[in-house]
Structure formats: structure tokens, C-alpha cells
Amino acid sequence: xxxxxxxxSAAQCISLSNITLKTICCRTYAFKSDLKIKWVRPxxxxxxxxxxxxxxxxMVDIDKSKPQLMFxxxxxxxxxxxxxxxxxxxxxxxxxxxxxxYFSEIAEKVKRHPYDVxxxxxxxxxxxxxxxAFQELMERFPRDKRLKVKLKELIDKxxxxxxxxxxxxxxxFEWLIEVLNLVYKPPPNKFHWxxxxxxxxxxxxxxxxxxxxxxxxxxxxMLQTEQPAFLQEKIQSLQFIQKEQQNCGVEVTVTDExxxxxxxxxxxxxxxxxxxxxx
Amino acid sequence: MxxxxxxKASLLLGRCVPCLKQNASKFxxxxxxxxxxxxxxxGKEEYIYAFDPQKLCxxxxxxxxxxxxxxxxxxxxxxxxxxxxxxxxxxDPMSGKKVVAGKYRDYIEAVNKVYGEKRGAFxxxxxxxxxxxxxxxxxxxxxxxxxxxxSGEEDPYAV
Numbered sequence: 001x002x003x004x005x006x007x008x009s010a011a012q013c014i015s016l017s018n019i020t021l022k023t024i025c026c027r028t029y030a031f032k033s034d035l036k037i038k039w040v041r042p043x044x045x046x047x048x049x050x051x052x053x054x055x056x057x058x059m060v061d062i063d064k065s066k067p068q069l070m071f072x073x074x075x076x077x078x079x080x081x082x083x084x085x086x087x088x089x090x091x092x093x094x095x096x097x098x099x100x101x102y103f104s105e106i107a108e109k110v111k112r113h114p115y116d117v118x119x120x121x122x123x124x125x126x127x128x129x130x131x132x133a134f135q136e137l138m139e140r141f142p143r144d145k146r147l148k149v150k151l152k153e154l155i156d157k158x159x160x161x162x163x164x165x166x167x168x169x170x171x172x173f174e175w176l177i178e179v180l181n182l183v184y185k186p187p188p189n190k191f192h193w194x195x196x197x198x199x200x201x202x203x204x205x206x207x208x209x210x211x212x213x214x215x216x217x218x219x220x221x222m223l224q225t226e227q228p229a230f231l232q233e234k235i236q237s238l239q240f241i242q243k244e245q246q247n248c249g250v251e252v253t254v255t256d257e258x259x260x261x262x263x264x265x266x267x268x269x270x271x272x273x274x275x276x277x278x279x
Numbered sequence: 280m281x282x283x284x285x286x287k288a289s290l291l292l293g294r295c296v297p298c299l300k301q302n303a304s305k306f307x308x309x310x311x312x313x314x315x316x317x318x319x320x321x322g323k324e325e326y327i328y329a330f331d332p333q334k335l336c337x338x339x340x341x342x343x344x345x346x347x348x349x350x351x352x353x354x355x356x357x358x359x360x361x362x363x364x365x366x367x368x369x370x371d372p373m374s375g376k377k378v379v380a381g382k383y384r385d386y387i388e389a390v391n392k393v394y395g396e397k398r399g400a401f402x403x404x405x406x407x408x409x410x411x412x413x414x415x416x417x418x419x420x421x422x423x424x425x426x427x428x429x430s431g432e433e434d435p436y437a438v
Contacts, residue, residue, distance in 0.1 A: 040429040056416075112401075113394035121401070166419070167339070168380040170367025171406040177416045185418045188425050188438055199427040 037203050039196060048138055048148055053155045054183040059132040062098050062105075064091040069100045103129040109179055120165050121176050127158045128180050159184075228273075231266040235259060289346045292363065293327060295336040297422045303355050304331040306344060329357035337409065338419050339366030368409065377403075 045052050067088050071077050077088055090098050106129040110121045134151040141147065162184055166173040177184055192198075242254040293306030306327045311320040329344040330351055336342050341364040344357040364370075369378045377384040384403060391400075413420050418435055426437035 042426045042429045109399070110401075111397055113391050113397055115394050166367055168367060170365075170409045171403060172379075172401050173367065174409065174412045174417060175401045175406060177412060181416075183416050183418070183435075185423055185435070185438055188423045192425065194425065194427050203428060 033200060033204055035204060035207060037200065037207060039199050039203060041194065041196075041199075048135060048151045048155065050135060053131060053135070054159075054185065055128070055132060055135070056181040056183060057132075059099075059102060059129075059136050062090065062101050064098070065089055066101075068093050068097045069104060099129070099133045102133065106180070110176065120161060120168075121172065124158055124161055124165070124176065125180060127154055127161075128182065131155055131158065227269055228266060231262055231269070235262050235266070238262065290360070291327065291344050291346075291357070293329075293342055293344055295338055295340045295342055296326070297338050297420060298328075299421070300328065302330065302332045302334075303328045304334065304336040304342075304359065306336075306342065306357075327357055328354040329359050330355050331359040335359060335362055337366065340364065341366075365409070 047053070050056075050058065066072075067074075067077060067085065068090060071088050077085065080088075086092065090101065103126060106125050107122055110119075110125045112119050112122075116122055131151065131154050134147060134154070137147060138144070138151060162173065162177070162182075165176065166184070173184075176182075238254050238259050242252060242259070245252045245254065291306075291308050293308040296305050296307050298305035306329055308325050308327055309322050310325065312323045313320055327344065329342075330347070336359060340362050342362050343360045345360045346357050347355075350356050370376070371378050371383070374383075379387060388403075410420075414435075421436055423436045423438045426434075
């Protein structure tokens with residue numbers, strides 16, 4: 001009895017150790033893929049960057065030799081000395097005078113009429129000018145928090161008004177984004193944080209889908225290569241059946257047209273093949 | 280409950296939403312559903328696929344869809360009958376004039392004429408039909424998603 005009990009307990013021990021080994025080999029508590037998929041976490045792009053705000057171009061360079069905006073119409077300056085002209089040019093003026101010129105230039109592009117001050121497209125164009133000027137400043141002073149907040153608010157406001165314009169007048173919206181060189185993307189339906197697990201699951205799904213497509217394509221190609229031989233066999237067997245039916249005096253079910261059609265199909269496939277080979 | 284009621288109605292008015300299917304469009308249909316506890320109606324949205332081989336409907340259009348006598352596929356149960364209101368190109372049903380937000384298009388153009396039209400300004404009559412910026416600058420015809428992987432390739436639909 002004792003001996004038998006000892007053997008039993010030993011057997012239990014072995015089976016237990018087997019289970020523990022198994023659980024170590026393939027754990028079930030956390031997903032770990034065997035596939036060689038490498039996930040790279042996308043780097044965070046700050047909201048004020050042109051990539052995020054949708055500006056395809058930055059602030060254009062302004063001709064610094066020209067006079068400031070408020071002296072452009074002046075008769076006295078037009079007839080003044082060269083040194084005076086130089087003193088009143090943008091070169092010797094603060095930065096905001098140059099940006100003023102830029103804003104007026106960008107606004108001039110979209111105005112409905114010379115006295116237009118408040119149309120939607122003009123508002124959006126003005127904000128676009130300010131955004132681009134701020135983005136340039138942001139590159140120079142990345143720690144300016146007030147500027148960052150202002151810039152983000154402006155970008156969001158512009159996006160909101162673009163959304164409205166799209167709803168009101170689609171053709172004008174398309175014209176405007178073309179003129180201002182903007183990109184409009186709708187926000188994603190659902191917000192979620194990016195996690196390693198979810199991203200890996202998505203990548204694995206994509207990988208599996210790719211394999212599926214590849215194999216289906218390979219199978220399709222294989223069937224296509226077999227097609228001429230199959231059609232030839234079909235023609236032969238159809239002709240054989242027709243002959244047999246005629247010889248035996250039974251009702252002939254295979255018509256000549258049927259055979260002709262198969263022949264045409266074969267011809268077509270061969271032509272396509274030769275075309276591919278030539279090219 | 281709501282599913283039954285909408286399928287009972289043969290004609291529906293839906294808003295087109297982005298969809299990748301080739302000969303069908305997806306529609307968001309809103310129905311009011313009675314909450315028997317509160318005795319109040321609450322809006323409930325449903326998504327319906329309708330057969331649309333020419334892809335007449337674009338994202339945001341309000342479209343009349345009709346139920347098919349027999350289901351075409353598991354998903355496609357309806358067919359597009361008429362685009363009632365294209366997005367951003369509304370016609371006033373009473374006067375038959377084109378409308379922008381709260382004003383008639385004629386009125387806006389008349390005002391522009393009084394002030395003097397500018398060269399290079401937007402002209403509705405000469406503008407190309409909607410969709411010429413699709414995939415270039417306007418990406419509203421497809422759903423965007425939050426970027427989850429840096430693959431090296433540029434995907435404009437990854438935000």
C-alpha cells in the first residue's frame with residue numbers, strides 16, 4: 001500500500017511540475033506576439049506646428065526696401081530724399097510693420113470687393129496671416145507660453161470657422177483652402193490614447209490582412225497560369241462528347257457555339273499573355 | 280426597438296457619412312425613440328448602407344433613401360433615391376434660389392456689384408464642382424484616425 005501511495009504522489013508531483021513549466025512557456029495573462037512586428041511610437045507634434053495646423057507654407061519674405069504700409073500713399077515720401085526713403089522703409093522699422101504688410105497682402109487675395117472688412121474668408125485669411133507670423137516667432141522663442149496659448153486658440157478658431165464655411169458654401173471653402181494653401185482634415189470620430197497593446201493589435205491585424213491578400217493573389221495567378229491548359233482540355237472533351245452523342249444517336253446537347261466560345265476565351269487569354277510578354 | 284421602426288419606414292432621410300465601400304454609401308439616420316419611463320422622446324442614430332453605384336452622395340449631403348424590396352447584401356438594405364440637400368450648396372425650396380447661411384446668393388452678389396467686384400475674387404458660377412480638392416487639401420471624404428505607428432510612409436488620414 002505504502003509503495004503504491006508513494007508512486008501516486010510522485011506522479012502528482014511530475015504532473016504539477018509539467019503544468020508550471022507550461023504556464024511559464026506560454027503565458028496567458030499578457031499579450032505577447034511572436035511576430036516580428038516592430039512598433040514605433042509616433043512622436044508628438046505640438047499643436048502649434050504647421051504640420052498640425054494645416055499650413056502648407058509659412059510666412060513669405062517681404063521686400064524690405066519698400067516703405068511701411070502707412071506711408072505707401074504719401075506724396076511727400078515719394079518726392080523725398082533717398083536717405084529719408086531708406087529711413088521710412090521696412091528695413092529700419094520694427095517687425096510688426098513687416099507683418100502688417102504681410103497681413104494686408106494675404107487679405108487682399110480673398111477680399112470680395114475693395115471695401116470688404118468682415119466676410120468669413122477675409123477673417124480666415126487674416127487669422128492665417130497672424131498664425132504664420134506667430135509660428136515663425138514660436139520657432140525663435142519656444143518658451144513663450146503666452147504666445148503658444150494665443151497661437152493655439154487662433155488655430156482652433158480658424159479651424160472652427162473653416163468648418164462653418166464648409167457647411168455654408170462648399171465651393172467657396174475649396175477655393176479658399178486653395179488660395180491660402182491650407183489643409184483641412186476632419187477630427188477623428190473617437191479619442192483614445194495610443195497604447196502599445198492596441199497599436200500592436202492593429203499592426204498584427206494589418207500584417208495578417210497583408211498575408212491573406214498576398215496568398216489570394218498568388219492563388220489567383222496560379223489559376224490563371226492553369227487556365228489555357230484547362231480550356232484546351234475543355235474543348236477536347238466537349239468535342240469528344242459531341243461526337244459520342246452523334247455516334248450513339250442520342251440528343252446532342254453540346255452545340256458548336258459553345259465550343260467556339262471556349263475557343264475565343266482561349267484566344268483572348270493567349271493574346272493577353274503575349275501582350276504582357278512584349279511589354 | 281428603433282431598428283424595427285426605421286426598417287418599417289420605406290423612405291428615410293439620412294446624412295451621408297464617409298464610407299470606403301465602392302458601390303454603396305453610408306447614412307446616419309436619426310429617429311426619435313420614446314422612453315416609457317420618462318415619457319420623453321430621445322434622438323437615436325442609426326447607420327444604414329444604401330446602394331449607390333455612381334457614388335452620387337458625398338459626405339454631409341442630406342439624401343432620401345428607399346428600402347429595397349429584397350436585401351442586396353447583409354449590409355446594403357436601401358437604395359439612394361435623391362440627393363435633397365448637397366452640403367454647402369443649399370437651394371431654398373420655397374423660392375428656388377441658392378442660399379448661403381442666412382442670405383441669398385443673388386443678394387450677396389448684388390452687394391458685391393455695388394461695391395465693385397474684385398478681379399480674382401471667388402465666383403460661384405465659374406467655380407468647379409465640389410470635390411476638386413478631394414485628397415489634395417480637403418480630406419473630409421474619408422474618416423481620419425489617430426496616428427498609432429510611425430511607419431515612415433505619410434498617411435494624410437492619420438492625425
